Amino acid sequence: MAADIGVYGLGTMGSALALNFAEQGFDVAVSNRETDWIGPFLKEAEGLEGSVSGHETLAEFVDAIKTPRTILFMIPSGAPMDAMIKEVRVLLGEGDTIIDGGNADFNDTRARNEALDDTGIHFVGMGVSGGAEGARNGPSMMVGGSDHAWDQFRPMAEAIAAKFEGDPCVAHVGPDGAGHFVKTVHNGIEYADMQMIAEVYGVQRDMAGMPPSEIGAMFGRWTDGPLASYLVEISQSVLEAVDGETGKPMIDVILDAAGQKGTGRWTVVEALKLGQSASAIEAAVGARGWSSQKATRVDAQELLGHGTPAEMLPTEDELAGALLAGRILAHAQGFRVLAAASEQFEWSLDMARIAEIWRAGCIIRSALLDEFADAFRTELPHGHMILAPAMVERMRASVPSLRRVVAAAALAGQPVPALSAALSWHDSMAQGRGTADMIQGLRDFFGNHGFERVDREGSHHGSWA
Known part of the structure; x- marks a missing residue:
């Protein structure tokens, strides 16, 4: 019997998704460039409801899938994906669909879509969130591509997706690169969310002198209410874990240097291209960069000194309020980037639906997403989004706490870059008359650039001495 779907690439994510398809009753053909991976995977798939067949050559793999074919590639993005398209397209026919399920640059996805536009072969860029556990048991998926490709893939996608109160956390968000762009911004928000959690942890560790287990218990108390989220939940687990080798808190044996795979940086780059502010996300990306400079920071601590001893210790309620405000503002920035891209590329993104498909399965799933939708x-x-009546109420209640936390941290020399950036953006948006008039005056003075006046239209110049 021909397979319902093909999955090429049996790494952590590809194998998890293939098992998920099979468990939902679909027949799955699998293959992998390193063919010795196929046998062990087939043993792992034994006993699942759908049948799984392994194929060592690309031609055999393609022939094993019913037409019109749907093939999900879970391979590295960039050059490997381009090489695979070149190799597989000669084996495909009218109506077949290639799905790139990796973390691809949406610009590449748009180019690949355009290159295949007149071939009868459909190209889909699909963002998959939730890690290996999500892929195996129900991810959140953001699908970009043609209506034909979505109609073909939809029954399988909805079957394997995470469910929030029965609603599958997958959607056809738009054409060409829309799916990968939405996933990129999701990851940017994820960067900001994790950085703000780390900053709250740092305030309690360095300013209040609180041990990891107590900080973890605090996060545990926040798993009910507006801060309820996957990242807050696992923050408790991370902080309460004990290292089996030393008996120390696990967090105390982890080097304070964080890497990044690029999607957070892509969010910032695209935001700047679109003329939008993603300052909280940019601060999170920057903080990861600074974290890698460990030796410099150790020496600088002695040379540059620190702030004054903490005189203003934020309360637990204030920290909760600060994290809530920061999280709302970071999401709002992400959604503004999505809105700008939607207009630029004519995607017609449905922001409410995007918020809904992030409610389960993905890393940034949280109680707030229902409110955002x-x-x-x-x-x-x-x-x-922040001007919606419910969000205005949230801001009025939580921003005062954000102010106190940022102020206390600044006086103590405790870095809170993402929380600070979120607050500055809030205050910039809340200032009816900003300070760009001064910038325009300076530009006209030194460069004769002209400026707009508040009392009449047109470009004008100042009467400078």
């Missing part, structure tokens, strides 16, 4: 279904002043 509701906000996007109200009349939004100027299209800004």
